[in-house]
Amino acid sequence: MFFSQQLCLLIGSSIGGAFTKTLFWALTALFLSSLIISVVFAIIPLCYNVLLLAVAMAVSGLAMGIIDTIANIQLVSIYKKDSAIFLQALHFFIGLGALVSPLIADPFISEHCLGSNSTENATEIIHHFRSSFRSPVILTENSPHSEPVEEKANVAYAFWIMALINLPVPIAVFVLMYQEKLLPFCPNSTPRLLDKDELAMETKAPEGTEISEPDDAGFHHGGHGNIFSCCMNGSLRGLPVTFFGIHILGGLVLFMTEGIMGVYAGFVYTYAVSAPMSLHAKMAAYLNCIFWAAVTAGRLVSIPLSYRFRSVHLLVMNLAGVIVTLLLLLILYTNRVFLFVGTTLLGLFISSVFPCLVAYTEDILEYRGCATTVLVTTAGMGEMTLQVLVGSLIQKKGTYSFLVCGLVIGCLGFVFFLSVILCNRIHRNLTGASKKAAMVEAPPAPASEKAAPEQKVAVIQTESNKCDSG
Structure with a gap:
């Protein structure tokens, strides 16, 4: 099961870069992958067969690998020289998730899940784990020195809680796609987030500084792709x-x-x-x-x-x-x-x-x-x-x-x-x-090309004067 997850995690990491060609495909892949993880975690307790569980783990591993690659590539492509800070923040939350997840699952796993009775064989232990996914299990521990102890172990609740905790992630990605006007069936009149950043840069830029025009091609990450491309x-x-x-x-x-x-x-x-x-x-x-x-x-x-x-x-x-x-x-x-x-x-x-x-x-x-x-x-x-x-x-x-x-x-x-x-x-x-x-x-640039930036600055200044007079 865990090998299937690790193998598909590797495959997802290899092909994840293929979805970063445009911002639309990158966010779509993030949305679907994060949603798949929640769905898989919700259905894991219903997998009564080892093969089904291995398939579920493999699908979750594939989604995790795609998310890992896309998240790293997007941060590097957006922030470039400052990407180290944001990559540290990204991996901090990865470590935080690895730390918190066992703490969430711990209350739902009985201390006696591994079978404290020495007469239990390996088959009975495995049977207990399979049964604990289905319904609450009452475990009775018989000891000559103590009274019978009854405990409930329901591992399914841990998976369902993790599925719910993960749900805000695809919702947040969907909202981001809406803000960036990437959803054709949901028109949005508000400015895009990246446009707001560029407007702020123009406001703070000193007088006479040339501001590059926003270009959708900037979202196309030239060299980045899957490991084969x-x-x-x-x-x-x-x-x-x-x-x-x-x-x-x-x-x-x-x-x-x-x-x-x-x-x-x-x-x-x-x-x-x-x-x-x-x-x-x-x-x-x-x-x-x-x-x-x-x-x-x-x-x-x-x-x-x-x-x-x-x-x-x-x-x-x-x-x-x-x-x-x-x-x-x-x-x-x-x-x-x-x-x-x-x-x-x-x-x-x-x-x-x-x-x-x-x-x-x-x-x-x-x-x-x-x-x-x-x-x-x-x-x-x-x-x-x-x-x-x-x-x-x-x-x-x-x-x-x-x-x-x-x-x-x-x-x-x-x-x-x-x-x-x-x-x-x-x-x-x-x-x-x-x-x-x-x-x-390289040959020297024509005089008309040299004058082009000056004309562009003059046009921008003329338009700003019109706006002020209006």
Whole structure:
């Protein structure tokens, strides 16, 4: 079930960029995908068959992947140089959702759902979970030292509540489409939101400053598309090899860092309850919650930091912090207190790598490549693939290999990031030389074209004088 969701999440991330060609298609895809998630969550409790549940999870994963790619691409395309701040805010809410969702589900899951009676076999436990989706289940625990305990467990309520909580998202997207006059069957006389922003810019602009006219083509994100159309884009011909190297190396960085995040969240509990740490199960369960809380807090803190510091500086600090934290966890592998401290530090450092790297890579490529699509896709691949690899190593070599793998993956990610910086320097030298050559070879502009901007400014000033006199 979870593999089907992760696989379709990867597919959705790969094809999501295809819907960003125009603002209409981007918002339509966001609306339908967010609505599908609510519908799927509502029908999951009605899936009495494992195959049906796997299909439902796959559909939700596909919708989540499309949303992930479109949201990142739209923010980068709209805010460009300032996109790092907004990407941090976007990923803060992603972490907040991952933190809050289990807290919503917890009251509806009985402590005895896993079957405290030692005589229950695996088949009975699975049968209980399947039954708990259908209707309230009364669990009776018989013990020689206590009275029978009756508890109700209805996991279905948790899914229905999450479906209701998600409903404002498609509603908000629909309202945005209405405001942007993208609904032909709903005429709207109010100004578009982007028109209001441009009007505000004209009001604040100093006298004599030329204001570019609004153009619907601005919504067409030239290089952005799905991962396959990016490779076949004719505009990529003639670009230096460093252009493609930045895409590949940036993707490898996120392949490693998102893989670490998925591996740590997935196996820290197994590591904590096993020897030599041997934590109590209830205590070890807090580690996952602490990790996601730290990730959420780190992304919140990174919003003002992105305003004050460049993305490359934040990336160096975060990646170095990830390696140092994993190294200390490896050295102090028997220290229970530092396991909690290290989990917090790792969540703080690794939290903002994704948004910072997306902003940094798009800035290098001047927002004309397919960086966001490639990065989102490779991040999903890393999260899915490395969990399988590390899980198989833990089974063969023991839980200590969990931290060893994390440290090796972190070091590889840092090496790939240094390669991105080196590739960026080479790319700037190559593109700078080509721009100078193009300027030398370009013929001088005709006098009529030079005078055109002055005439445009004069027309704008004349129209403004008419409005004042009116």
